[in-house]
Amino acid sequence: MSITMKQIADLAQVSTATVSKIINGRDEHISQSTREKVLSIIEEHHFSPNTVAKGLRVKKTSTIGFVLPDITNPFFPEIARGIEDVANKMGFAVVFCNTDNEAEREQACVSFLQSKMVDGLIFTRSLRKSFFENYLSRNIPTVVVDRDVDTAGSAIGKVYIDTRAAVYDATKLLIGKGCRQIAFISAMSTSQTDRYGGYRRALEESGIALDESIVYREHYSAETGFRGAEAILKEHKVDGIVCGNDLIAAGAMQAIRQKGLSIPGDIRIVGVDNIYFSRFLYPPLTTIEQPAYEMGMAAARMLINNILYGEPMFEQKLDYKLILRETV
Amino acid sequence: MSITMKQIADLAQVSTATVSKIINGRDEHISQSTREKVLSIIEEHHFSPNTVAKGLRVKKTSTIGFVLPDITNPFFPEIARGIEDVANKMGFAVVFCNTDNEAEREQACVSFLQSKMVDGLIFTRSLRKSFFENYLSRNIPTVVVDRDVDTAGSAIGKVYIDTRAAVYDATKLLIGKGCRQIAFISAMSTSQTDRYGGYRRALEESGIALDESIVYREHYSAETGFRGAEAILKEHKVDGIVCGNDLIAAGAMQAIRQKGLSIPGDIRIVGVDNIYFSRFLYPPLTTIEQPAYEMGMAAARMLINNILYGEPMFEQKLDYKLILRETV
């Protein structure tokens, strides 16, 4: 075990109260000499206060929880880093919890984090509707990032991007390039603001009939992209594909190449996210950038400002940006 | 705040001791009726015990710390996932700490994690020599993964891969394909077991003279790969490049393509790691797989078995595997 405050106090021949005050900067009324003595002993013994005891006592742990589907998905590490960077700067730690998009694990994460007395929570993607209302009663400061959830009226903050509009723009981009048979591959979702809506609206506005046999919806994974493109290409001729995210695009590109088709010659393709690796695809992927790192920062900032200073939660919309590379 | 054990006890009209026993399964001597009563009240109120109070009391938090350079580097999320998966299965939580390879941050991470009373620590890559000895005195169970550190004689566990041999194999592979002007791009390191050694030995064995003007060493990043390949290609003609990791290879491939050279026609290239994305590069990257996920699992297993059952730490060498794709 490390050294305790009591031991420091004994060594310095003062009370723990004095040591505590010095450590926490409430030392206006402490004499310079005792302060120095205590500080030097702290230094000498590399003492650092036990934060779990402190947390128990003050009911604040200066840590926040981050609940995400899977850190292995390249979109999330960037958010995580954004969160961590501002959290650390503001004196907070962050603990992660992977849900794999499973309802029970999401529940378990929240219970777990709560039992760890985190001061606040950030959710990404996960957070099921059903769970959501049940969850609200726990009234722990919360912000959701990149998640379609109706936070109106609740005390829940939200950082998001209009991904629906992004997909609309992506689809329009293909249409503008002359594509008319545009497939759509994405994750399955019943959300009101699902990306699918952006795709449909763009087609509709351009007078292109929706053809459900060239839409494929499953997961936000490369496997989905591969399987989707393979399935569609087997039966149909398309000249463009809009993908729900870059992972899907990567998989789809592989299927297209395997089919002997060229990008963008035969098929133009566009993704969403601008994950780090999309620039290394071949050809480099045209995509819509979601500023993941910034979203993480914004979420952490909002959450911690609420925890620390009671600043209100709000909805913060971040801008996406078209990244033109070579697949369109 | 959530409900406390005391409140549960009051509701059930028993003592907290009784509730505690029931929760922790030490309930051989508890009557069925009180057990049921307590359990139903716990259920009804969704009570879950405060782990920070418990941790303080029993001096075990059932959490381990994972210290890594940067979660944003695609090699690490896989390790993290491996750690988390076994940790969770064994009833442990894991908290992450990014160091950015900076010495002070590494120090800070350890202090931080220790103040959180983690029961054990896993390091990746980081852990400087200088810090290492100083650190040892803290005697908290530790295992290092994928890290060249001499753990002999210490109580520190180690899971690793002979990356030097891997790079040797990679170099030999290129030589076997007829390459004679083989560049090397990797991170700078002074470690005894640095990958550079594998490259040199392979050249030597094949009677190829080492040409330092075609080795470039900086970081394990795509930028290094790009800059290195660019610099080398400007002055030299090479027919093969061995890269310290896949990120470097991705960057190098971009530079090669930009130069108008073909892969593997003009230049063969091989990486190390087999990160998820290397299969989506074009052409798909030939690389040496480091089983990151398995390394994470092995490390967590060793650590937790030590914490829980006092099982000894040891050195565990995992096998790498050549992944033949299309860049060689």
Place this chain on the structure above:
DNA sequence: TTGAAAGCGCTAACAC
């Protein structure tokens, strides 16, 4: 079969 009480390491009134 159950409960009283002490204490983990720390903070915060409040007293001196």
Place this chain on the structure above:
DNA sequence: GTGTTAGCGCTTTCAA
């Protein structure tokens, strides 16, 4: 300026 004390929520003897 500094110390005393109570208590955060839990576990664990030990006694009843």
